[in-house]
Amino acid sequence: MKTVTIIGFTGALASAITGVIDLFRMAGVTWARVHGEPPHPLFRTRLLTESGDVCRCINGLTIGADGSWLEQASPGEDDLLIIPTIGAPIEQVLADNPGLVNWLRQFKNAGGDQVRVASNCTGAFLLAEAGILDGRQATTHWGFSNQFRQRFPAVDLQPEKLVTVDGHVACAGGGMAWWDLGIYLVERHAGAQVARELAKAFVIDAGRSSQAPYSALQARRYHSDAEILKLQDWLDAHYHHTVSLEHLAQLSGLTERSLIRRFKAATGDTPTGYLQVLRIEAARQHLENSRIAIEAVTRLVGYEDVSSFSRLFRKHTGLAPGAYRSRFGR
Known part of the structure; x- marks a missing residue:
């Protein structure tokens, strides 16, 4: 035994x-x-x-x-x-x-x-x-x-x-x-x-x-890079808009190459990856707390194509949006 x-x-x-x-x-x-x-x-x-x-x-x-x-x-x-x-x-x-x-x-x-x-x-x-x-x-x-x-x-x-x-x-x-x-x-x-x-x-x-x-979004704000923190604040407020790397570089005053390097060093993720996480977290909140159609949730968090959004959502959470709502929706 x-x-x-x-x-x-x-x-x-x-x-x-x-x-x-x-x-x-x-x-x-x-x-x-x-x-x-x-x-x-x-x-x-x-x-x-x-x-x-x-x-x-x-x-x-x-x-x-x-x-x-x-x-x-x-x-x-x-x-x-x-x-x-x-x-x-x-x-x-x-x-x-x-x-x-x-x-x-x-x-x-x-x-x-x-x-x-x-x-x-x-x-x-x-x-x-x-x-x-x-x-x-x-x-x-x-x-x-x-x-x-x-x-x-x-x-x-x-x-x-x-x-x-x-x-x-x-x-x-x-x-x-x-x-x-x-x-x-x-x-x-x-x-x-x-x-x-x-x-x-x-x-x-x-x-x-x-x-x-x-899981829930990890803040990734334990770093001390002031420029990247300001950029994170901006992304938190504008994640649902169309966001380009060029625009983020202009906001930060960095070149695109320097922005990617600094952002990765500070947060462990790229600007694009961080934006995806913000959008997925917002989508999770909508799915948990509302009965808004998945097509509408897709647009609310900054995406247009429902199929692409659903694939991305499953990649991050392990569940399709509908299955996630069925399990965690109020």
């Missing part, structure tokens, strides 16, 4: 701990009970904290621990280590847990293709702090992607992805993505049939692959 170890720390998100424990403990159990068959547990779980005392979660709940990670031998090759979501201020948790970060470094070069260490949501910050994600693909909560990129430039962050797997390391995106991570890990360690049965028993849609539909 494989062991799944969850690491507890002050400020962790309780549901990301208890939910993962429930999923693994009920693999091979719930489906059998539903069908009146003998249960066959496939995983044992344990929650470890630094002291072996309770884990004090961000919502005020305390969860009893099964021991201290300081006193545990390294997990076996078939075992799993999972870092749950950081619910408290991220920088504070990283500063308060240097011992945990140092302990996690043993997993940096574990090797092999079997996933041995995983994180949910902002738990990826702890893996990255330990150097485990250097040179690897990873994901985290979309809302903290800019902060993650600034602190860990050596990580190939893929914030649009719901789950990433790179060698022996897996990461899940924001919030409840531990569902998707858990089902994936059950499949890798216990087989596709067990994973499908578990997803059905827990009524989980196991087909999700992107967190892009849930």
